[in-house]
Amino acid sequence: MMNKSEKKLRLMIENVILESAGMHRCMDGRIVSTESIESFDDLCARIDDAIYHRDAHNCGTENRIYYNGLLKNFRKKRNRLKKLLEL
Numbered sequence: 001m002m003n004k005s006e007k008k009l010r011l012m013i014e015n016v017i018l019e020s021a022g023m024h025r026c027m028d029g030r031i032v033s034t035e036s037i038e039s040f041d042d043l044c045a046r047i048d049d050a051i052y053h054r055d056a057h058n059c060g061t062e063n064r065i066y067y068n069g070l071l072k073n074f075r076k077k078r079n080r081l082k083k084l085l086e087l
Contacts, residue, residue: 043078
């Protein structure tokens with residue numbers, strides 16, 4: 001019988017394998033296809049969240065620069081997925 005920590009470890013390993021096999025891990029922990037509407041919706045939610053946090057920082061701060069880089073990456077993924085899904 002597995003204990004809780006072993007179950008957690010197995011779940012983490014499974015998630016890493018799924019993410020590397022063309023799967024996307026949503027903010028709520030669900031694993032979905034990277035080319036799905038769920039993945040697109042999650043990216044949009046992540047963009048909204050990052051914008052909120054970025055705007056809480058003053059211009060020119062390291063945190064704001066970090067969020068701008070993060071947003072650039074999220075937007076690139078969102079735009080590619082939007083074109084793929086023809087939204």
